[in-house]
Amino acid sequence: MNRRSLIISFSAILSLAGFLFLYNNGVDNKLEKEDKAVVKAVNVVYEYVNVDEFGANGDDSKDDSGSIQEAIDHSHNSKIGKVKLLGNKTYIVKQGLVIKKGVELEFGQNTRLRIVxxxxxxxxxxxxxxxxxxxxxxxxxxxxxxxxxxxxxxxxxxxxxxxxxxxxxxxxxxxxxxxxxxxxxxxxxxxxxxxxxxxxxxxxxxxxxxxxxxxxxxxxxxxxxxxxxxxxxxxxxxxxxxxxxxxxxxxxxxxxxxxxxxxxxxxxxxxxxxxxxxxxxxxxxxxxxxxxxxxxxxxxxxxxxxxxxxxxxxxxxxxxxxxxxxxxxxxxxxxxxxx
Incomplete structure (x- = not known):
């Protein structure tokens, strides 16, 4: 093999190594971004507890007391710290609620809690x-x-x-x-x-x-x-x-x-x-x-x-x-x- 062939082979190896480096780096960056996106999505999900996810409705005449209290208890136990009642809804309460230590009960501006x-x-x-x-x-x-x-x-x-x-x-x-x-x-x-x-x-x-x-x-x-x-x-x-x-x-x-x-x-x-x-x-x-x-x-x-x-x-x-x-x-x- 002459000197010119050696130079060409060596250049090819360097090019391949560079390609593999850039490819792997790109994959790593992509995975890192996807991981961050997943973490961000998880944080968004758990920024607060929605009472509707515990069975409260706000659009019917059924008692929502148990569901709201369950959401409060979960927020307290999990240390999420916030419970939301969203939308222009009316939640029916037929027994008392206890807002436990460290929990914020946040309503929408026109959300109603109707005490019966x-x-x-x-x-x-x-x-x-x-x-x-x-x-x-x-x-x-x-x-x-x-x-x-x-x-x-x-x-x-x-x-x-x-x-x-x-x-x-x-x-x-x-x-x-x-x-x-x-x-x-x-x-x-x-x-x-x-x-x-x-x-x-x-x-x-x-x-x-x-x-x-x-x-x-x-x-x-x-x-x-x-x-x-x-x-x-x-x-x-x-x-x-x-x-x-x-x-x-x-x-x-x-x-x-x-x-x-x-x-x-x-x-x-x-x-x-x-x-x-x-x-x-x-x-x-x-x-x-x-x-x-x-x-x-x-x-x-x-x-x-x-x-x-x-x-x-x-x-x-x-x-x-x-x-x-x-x-x-x-x-x-x-x-x-x-x-």
């Missing part, structure tokens, strides 16, 4: 959340809580519990039940620093209730303190906001903030706000209070109230203050004071 019967509708545990959607009461017998937080969960500043962009409405004429209830029942129970944002509550006996019972044990405490209610709308409730506690320890509801508050009075309304505790703040508008012109306690600061503040459009003629060092003002009051 008399029971606590949704019990929200620590680090659980609710977002979007409409929860509606259609049973005249309903006289319980729609959304309930129990102080035995010991909600605190670093927890992720939140309720946002939810409409809660009693469609019956009963005006019974409570839209949102925060309750510290015993010693060592507390609910603090939870955010409630963009809620609309209508048609209940009580719109929002904050409650702390006196502990039976000496030197023990229960409290509902430091929670924020931002852009809260209350309509056609017998009592819109009810805070029930002592003025301070051992059982108090203090330092809660209501900002961007809108209260619509109706002929069914007896009282807009009843206040106990200390250092609670309320800022907003109370509409059509002239409907209750014979009622001189549309807002009441009770004997167990101190250093609470109300900034509204309501004149002092409609405010009863039995407490200590409470402050309330309105444009009308400011104008009078300037004169």
């Amino acid at each position: 019967g008399n029971f606590r509708a949704i019990d929200v545990k620590k680090n659980a959340s609710i977002s979007n959607g409409i929860i509606e009461i259609v049973d005249d017998s309903f006289n319980s809580d729609v959304i309930y937080l129990d102080g035995n969960q010991k909600f605190w500043s670093w927890d992720r519990t939140q309720i946002r962009n939810v409409t809660i409405i009693n469609l019956t004429d009963s005006h019974m039940g409570t839209g949102l209830h925060l309750y510290a029942r015993e010693s060592g129970h507390f609910i603090s620093f939870v955010n409630f944002t963009d809620l609309r509550i209508a048609g209940f006996q009580t719109g929002v209730k904050l409650e702390a019972d006196k502990p039976k044990e000496k030197d023990k405490y229960s409290f509902v303190n430091g929670n924020r209610f931002i852009n809260l709308t209350l309509d056609d409730c017998v009592r819109c906001i009810d805070i029930n506690s002592s003025v301070s320890i051992p059982n108090e509801s203090s330092g809660n903030e209501f900002s961007g508050l809108q209260i619509q009075i109706s002929e069914n309304t007896k009282q807009a706000i009843r206040i106990t505790g200390s250092d609670n703040k309320f800022e907003g508008i109370i509409w059509d209070f002239h409907i209750l012109k014979k009622n001189k306690s549309i807002v009441e600061f009770t004997n167990d109230s101190m250093r609470n503040r109300l900034d509204s459009n309501l004149g002092s003629d409609y405010i009863k203050d039995k407490g200590k060092n409470n402050y309330y003002t309105s444009p009308e009051e400011d104008s009078k004071n300037k004169k």
Whole structure:
């Protein structure tokens, strides 16, 4: 074999090696992309749990409670953390739901949860959340809580519990039940620093209730303190906001903030706000209070109230203050004071 033949053979070998390298590299890249696509697809599938996959329908009159709870339980156990009710559907609930720790129940903007019967509708545990959607009461017998937080969960500043962009409405004429209830029942129970944002509550006996019972044990405490209610709308409730506690320890509801508050009075309304505790703040508008012109306690600061503040459009003629060092003002009051 001459030198020229050797050079040609060597070049051919190099070309073949280069081809094989490029081919194998291309195959590897293709496989890698396909593997990534598979992983991505798996991640998309398991980003949330769809209640429909557990038998909930949303398009019929059957009870979806069991299917929704099963989806919540699966999301909790698998640590997926999110359950979705999608579309303009109406899911029927005939027994209470428990949103377990670390689970977010997310509705579509116009997805409805229809409560049929008399029971606590949704019990929200620590680090659980609710977002979007409409929860509606259609049973005249309903006289319980729609959304309930129990102080035995010991909600605190670093927890992720939140309720946002939810409409809660009693469609019956009963005006019974409570839209949102925060309750510290015993010693060592507390609910603090939870955010409630963009809620609309209508048609209940009580719109929002904050409650702390006196502990039976000496030197023990229960409290509902430091929670924020931002852009809260209350309509056609017998009592819109009810805070029930002592003025301070051992059982108090203090330092809660209501900002961007809108209260619509109706002929069914007896009282807009009843206040106990200390250092609670309320800022907003109370509409059509002239409907209750014979009622001189549309807002009441009770004997167990101190250093609470109300900034509204309501004149002092409609405010009863039995407490200590409470402050309330309105444009009308400011104008009078300037004169």
